[in-house]
Amino acid sequence: MNQNIENIIALHIRVEGLVQGVGFRPFVYRLAQQYGLHGWVANTTGGVSIKVEGLMGHMACFVEDLRYKAPAVSVIEEIAVQNDIPEGLGEFSIMDSLDMSDETSEISPDISVCPDCLEDMKRQPHRIGYPFINCTNCGPRFSIIKDFPYDRAKTTMAPFEMCTKCREEYSEISDRRFHAQPVACNNCGPHYSMHHANETLTDLNDLIKKTCGLIEKGAVIAIKGMGGFHLMCDALNQQAVARLRKIKIREGKPFAVMFRDITTLKKYAEVTAVEEQALESWRRPVVILKSIMPLDSGVSLDLDTLGAFLPYMPVHYLLFEKLHTPALVLTSGNLSDEPILIDNRAAKETFSEKADALITYNREIYNRNDDSVVRVITDKERVFRRSRGYAPAPVRLNFRVDGILAAGAELSNCFCLGKDSRAYMSQHIGDLKNQETYEFFEETIKRYQQLFRVKARIVAADLHPDYLSTRFALQSGLQVIQVQHHHAHIASCMAENSIHEPVIGIAFDGTGYGTNGHIWGGEFMVCDYARFERFAHFEYMPLPGGDRVAKEPWRMGLSLLRMAYGQNLPDMNLPLLKQVDPGILKKVDEALAKGINCPLSSGAGRLFDAVAAITGLCLNARFHAEAPMRLESAIRQGVSDIYDFVDAREISFLPAIRQICGDLQTGLDAGSIAAKFHNTVAETSLQTAINIRKETGIDKVALSGGTFQNKYLSELLERKLLLNNFTVYTHSRVPCNDGGLALGQIAVAANNLII
Ligand code: ZN
Ligand code: ZN
Ligand code: FE
Numbered sequence: 001m002n003q004n005i006e007n008i009i010a011l012h013i014r015v016e017g018l019v020q021g022v023g024f025r026p027f028v029y030r031l032a033q034q035y036g037l038h039g040w041v042a043n044t045t046g047g048v049s050i051k052v053e054g055l056m057g058h059m060a061c062f063v064e065d066l067r068y069k070a071p072a073v074s075v076i077e078e079i080a081v082q083n084d085i086p087e088g089l090g091e092f093s094i095m096d097s098l099d100m101s102d103e104t105s106e107i108s109p110d111i112s113v114c115p116d117c118l119e120d121m122k123r124q125p126h127r128i129g130y131p132f133i134n135c136t137n138c139g140p141r142f143s144i145i146k147d148f149p150y151d152r153a154k155t156t157m158a159p160f161e162m163c164t165k166c167r168e169e170y171s172e173i174s175d176r177r178f179h180a181q182p183v184a185c186n187n188c189g190p191h192y193s194m195h196h197a198n199e200t201l202t203d204l205n206d207l208i209k210k211t212c213g214l215i216e217k218g219a220v221i222a223i224k225g226m227g228g229f230h231l232m233c234d235a236l237n238q239q240a241v242a243r244l245r246k247i248k249i250r251e252g253k254p255f256a257v258m259f260r261d262i263t264t265l266k267k268y269a270e271v272t273a274v275e276e277q278a279l280e281s282w283r284r285p286v287v288i289l290k291s292i293m294p295l296d297s298g299v300s301l302d303l304d305t306l307g308a309f310l311p312y313m314p315v316h317y318l319l320f321e322k323l324h325t326p327a328l329v330l331t332s333g334n335l336s337d338e339p340i341l342i343d344n345r346a347a348k349e350t351f352s353e354k355a356d357a358l359i360t361y362n363r364e365i366y367n368r369n370d371d372s373v374v375r376v377i378t379d380k381e382r383v384f385r386r387s388r389g390y391a392p393a394p395v396r397l398n399f400r401v402d403g404i405l406a407a408g409a410e411l412s413n414c415f416c417l418g419k420d421s422r423a424y425m426s427q428h429i430g431d432l433k434n435q436e437t438y439e440f441f442e443e444t445i446k447r448y449q450q451l452f453r454v455k456a457r458i459v460a461a462d463l464h465p466d467y468l469s470t471r472f473a474l475q476s477g478l479q480v481i482q483v484q485h486h487h488a489h490i491a492s493c494m495a496e497n498s499i500h501e502p503v504i505g506i507a508f509d510g511t512g513y514g515t516n517g518h519i520w521g522g523e524f525m526v527c528d529y530a531r532f533e534r535f536a537h538f539e540y541m542p543l544p545g546g547d548r549v550a551k552e553p554w555r556m557g558l559s560l561l562r563m564a565y566g567q568n569l570p571d572m573n574l575p576l577l578k579q580v581d582p583g584i585l586k587k588v589d590e591a592l593a594k595g596i597n598c599p600l601s602s603g604a605g606r607l608f609d610a611v612a613a614i615t616g617l618c619l620n621a622r623f624h625a626e627a628p629m630r631l632e633s634a635i636r637q638g639v640s641d642i643y644d645f646v647d648a649r650e651i652s653f654l655p656a657i658r659q660i661c662g663d664l665q666t667g668l669d670a671g672s673i674a675a676k677f678h679n680t681v682a683e684t685s686l687q688t689a690i691n692i693r694k695e696t697g698i699d700k701v702a703l704s705g706g707t708f709q710n711k712y713l714s715e716l717l718e719r720k721l722l723l724n725n726f727t728v729y730t731h732s733r734v735p736c737n738d739g740g741l742a743l744g745q746i747a748v749a750a751n752n753l754i755i
Contacts, residue, residue, distance in 0.1 A: 009056050010039075010084040013063070016047040017077035018393060021108040021150045023136030024048055024074050025094050026178045028066070032092035035062050042095040043149075053086045071137055073111050073282055077396060094173060107142055107150065107451070109389050110226050110369060112284040112312035114138035116176060121314060126165050126185040129204055131192060131314045132363070134183065135176045138282070142392055142427075143227045143369045144182060148451055152181040156364040163188035190363035192224075192315070195352065204318075211359065212322040219356035220244045222333050222347055226313055227369025227388045227427075228340030229333025229347050231355065234325045241298035241329060247354045249336045252622025254300045255329045256286040256307040256371060258316065264326040268293045269306045275376045283389030284312035285372040299329060304633045307373065332370055337434040340370045367447070368440065369427050377714045377730075384709055384735055386414065391427035392448070394419075395734065395743060398498055399529075399750055405445065405456035405478075406745035407469035409485075409738035411624070413437075415445055415469070416742035419454040423495070423746050428739060432468040442472070460749035462488070462741070464513035481749040485512025485741070486523040487532040489704035492744030493736070494529065497729040502528045503700045504535075504692045504726075506685055506717075508707035509737070510550070510605030510625065519543070521603025521705070522651070524688045526696055529751035535695075536688050539563075539652040541606055542598035544588045549606065552620055553627040554580050555588055556606050557613030562592050564657040572661055575616030604681070604707045607653060611677050614660060615670045625706065632710050635678060636671030642679040647687050656680050675712075682716040689726060702729040704744075706737035 015024070020043050028041040028050055037054035052062060063081060070076055117133045127133050134140070144155040152158060162170060166185050169177040177183045184190065194201040194210060201207045211221060218240040220233045231247065233240035235257045244255070259265035262279060269289035271279070278287050291306035300306050309330075311317050319328075332340040333347065341347045342365040351358050373385040383390060401418025408415045413429040426444055430437040449455055461473035463482045473480045483491075489512075490505030507523040514520035515534075522538025542559050549555045557576045561569055577585070591597060605628060612618040612627035617634055621627050643656035656677065663673050693699055701721055708714045708730070721728045734740040 007055050008053060008086050009059055010051070010053045010086040011059060011063070012082045012084040013050040013052070013066070014044075014047060014080040015050070015066070015076055015078070016080075018073070018075040018106045018108060019048045020106065021141055021181070022073040022111075023071045023176075023180075026136060026173060026176075027069075027071050029092060029094055029173055031062055031065055031069070035059075037062060038089045038092055040089070040093050040095045051084065051089065052092075053089050073108060073137065075106075075393070106394065107145055107148070107392055109283070109391060109393060110140050110143050111138045111282050112389070113314050113317070114282070118314070118317060124185075126163075126187055128186070129318065130184075130186045130189070131204060131318060132182070132184050132189045132361070133314055134180060136178060136180045137176065139180070139182050140226055143365050143367050143388070144363070145451070146366050148453070150181060155181055156366050157182045157184070160184060160189055160363070190361050192359055192361045194357055194359045195348070196357035207359070208318050208322055211357065212319060214356055215328070216324060218243075220247060221357045221359060222351040222355040223315075223359040224344070224347070224361055224365070227365060227367070227371075228342045229351075230330045231333050231351075233329050235295050235299055235327035235329045236325055238296045238298060241296050244329060244331070245298060247351075248331065248334070252301060252626060254303060254305070254307055255331045256309060256373075257295060257299060258309050258311060258328045258330040260311075260320045260323075260326045262310065265308055265310070268295065268327070269308055272376065272379070274379045274381065278374055278376060278381050279308070279310050283372065284309055285374045285383070285389060288373065288375040288384075295327065303629060309371065337431045338436045339430055339434075339440045340368060342368045367427070367444075372428075375709065375711060377711050378718050380730070380732055382709075382731055382736065383733055384737060384739070385412075385428050386425065386733070386735055386739060387428040390733065392424055393733075394422035394424045395496060397421045397423055397495055397747065398500065399747075401746050401750045403454060403457040404460060404746050404749050405458070406460040406742035406749065407462070407473045408742035408745070409462060410464070410467040410469055412735075412737055412739045413441060413469060414735075414739045414742055415441065415448075416746045417445070417448045417452060417454060417456065418746050418750070419452050423743055424448060424452055425734065425740075425743060438468060441469075458749060458753070460742075460745035462513065462745070463515065481752055483745045483748045484515055484532065486520055486525065486705065487527055488741050488744030488748060489736070490525060490527055490532070490702050490744065491529055491747045492734055492740045493702040493704040493729055493731055495743050495747040496731055496734045496740075497702070499700065499702065499729060500528075501700060502526060502696075502698055503702045503729070504689050504696075504698050505532070505702050505704070506689065507705040508604035509705035510603050510707075511601070512603075514602075519599060519601035519603055521601060521605060522607065523602070524685075524692060526692060526698060529747050535692050536649045536651060538602040538604060538607060539650050539654070540600040540602050541610070542592060542595065543601050543606065544592050544598050546597055546599055549609065550621065550624070553609035553613040554619040556610035557619075558585070558588060559592060559598075560607075560610040560654075560657050561614065561661075562589070564654045564661070572665060574614060574661070574664065576613050576619060579619060604705070607681075608707070610657070611660065611674075614657070615664065615673050617670055617674070628707070628710065631674050631677070632712055634671045634674040635712050636669065636675050639672050639675035640679060641676045642683050643676055645680055645684050647684065647691070651684055651688065653680070653684075678710075678713050678716065682713060682720055685717050686720040686724060689721060690724065693726070699725065700727045700729065704731060704736050704740070708736045
């Protein structure tokens with residue numbers, strides 16, 4: 001050894017990011033063994049600390065592997081390598097966690113069961129068919145964590161004492177279950193039980209067999225999942241799907257479908273390489289795909305898309321082993337707008353009468369965590385609902401947001417809590433108008449402050465005085481900074497992309513409170529984090545009946561027809577004029593003429609509502625944003641024509657509306673009209689961006705707002721902007737819809753504090 005001493009170097013390495021609870025220390029240990037290095041690794045404040053000594057060449061390989069061979073779930077934000085003095089350290093070891101005081105590391109999201117565990121489930125004697133099998137690479141995390149640091153005693157696994165075998169694995173460095181906090185087996189872990197008619201089944205084999213039998217017969221079953229209950233039935237059984245819809249008291253919204261495997265799924269939907277990656281990732285989100293073979297129309301309601309996902313809990317695999325059907329509807333176990341149920345007793349009360357059977361298990365879900373929803377647009381994954389598998393990963397910012405709480409929007413609420421320069425976005429909370437959801441919102445805000453050791457001092461909120469999230473902020477007794485809705489949308493996109501220069505922000509959504517008291521939502525602004533200037537916007541449209549237009553798009557159709565034709569509305573053969581009750585139609589028409597209860601809106605969503613209604617694609621909406629979804633779904637591919645519009649500070653689509661009516665009279669199909677309309681909105685947006693660039697010299701464009709969930713519009717506009725030499729920024733891990741609003745609020749609030 002002595003002759004090599006001059007070749008021995010020492011390094012001190014700090015790794016930051018999501019590196020705890022994901023098998024990172026055992027990985028470092030194995031790597032050090034492989035290269036014959038000495039030293040230690042320990043969990044520390046905000047990450048992992050490593051001291052290594054060894055030959056220079058081996059050290060270089062070690063550092064490289066650290067970055068590139070890290071466990072799949074870990075997220076390395078930063079590796080800081082410093083030269084250190086060799087101390088002649090002994091064999092490489094894993095040290096106890098260093099004290100973390102007020103600091104916290106990141107909390108891993110829940111992870112789908114890994115292939116190794118699925119194998120173990122067949123082979124390990126104490127885990128044969130064990131449905132709660134997990135290891136350092138997989139299993140529940142966020143949903144069972146009560147407090148920090150992440151340790152079994154602080155999870156809902158606490159009541160389960162490890163058996164000797166599990167403890168051995170837990171303590172053995174070379175074992176895949178070394179320090180896997182939820183480690184368990186048939187002898188010591190949680191178990192399922194099933195309640196059906198008057199019997200209770202606890203033997204897993206019987207339970208799976210019974211469940212499969214019931215499902216094949218068309219039953220609807222409530223089953224406890226990772227972050228909440230699901231309602232489940234055969235996706236190919238029309239009656240079962242119809243019954244499930246009745247139970248949920250939800251007429252319209254498409255259901256998510258879990259497929260046996262990717263091969264089966266590909267028979268039902270088109271799957272690109274990026275979509276396949278998303279489907280098979282450990283996050284296992286619901287991915288919105290283009291369907292090719294429709295399931296029962298009760299599932300996707302004749303939209304051309306399918307929300308699909310793959311098994312992610314061991315029990316899903318066990319079910320599909322026995323099931324004949326290739327696909328299960330697996331939808332959030334809640335009624336209407338209530339949050340997804342997590343409590344066994346509440347599930348029993350809610351579902352025992354309604355569902356045919358109830359399957360629970362005896363481990364508590366602590367943090368409610370619904371399935372996440374993503375869509376791939378321009379080959380990039382876009383999160384629409386950010387929950388299981390994504391929360392509570394922070395967004396790292398280049399400025400401090402410490403002690404700021406952003407209350408978010410009212411519908412599709414997520415809030416955001418700032419610590420240092422990290423923004424912790426909450427999991428999907430939901431519609432705050434629902435009492436239970438509001439309680440979930442308040443409770444989760446308290447939990448995040450405790451979990452991440454930060455006390456909110458300032459609250460950022462929307463300008464809308466009636467949003468329950470705004471009221472929450474105003475009643476908090478803390479300093480409140482109110483942020484305009486669309487400024488927050490754009491700031492959210494900027495923050496996600498770490499942009500610091502001013503951008504051209506294009507924010508399209510249904511509704512957002514404007515600074516002039518009108519409703520905004522077709523907005524072109526020049527902004528940075530601190531302030532914005534509204535540069536151009538869609539022409540204001542009266543909303544006859546105010547909020548009622550969201551459920552009755554035909555009102556928007558009528559409103560736009562009146563704007564386009566005034567009192568000289570020609571006698572046209574439009575479904576809207578024929579199908580709506582003439583008495584009601586006349587009343588609304590009079591209200592429009594007199595301007596009674598007709599607030600003004602520039603919302604893009606409202607414009608899409610109007611066109612969906614005029615073309616007869618959707619007169620009444622059964623769920624949020626149904627009309628724009630139907631309009632997108634109807635698009636005929638390969639149509640490149642556009643309609644006329646007025647390119648001005650107040651952009652008018654009235655020429656387009658008149659041309660649409662003309663097309664309808666000549667019998668052009670709704671699909672072509674839908675395509676031409678989308679093309680028009682994209683072209684308008686491009687022209688407006690060009691106008692703004694001429695005046696300001698800014699060539700960076702940020703796109704945000706719920707309307708950009710529209711794949712056709714997003715892809716077309718992004719392409720047009722790129723072709724015209726704009727740099728385009730879009731969302732990916734943060735929703736473009738109101739679920740991403742809180743990130744923008746926190747960014748704007750922070751930058752207004754500094755100035
Ligand atoms: Zn595993
Ligand atoms: Zn055990
Ligand atoms: Fe919005």
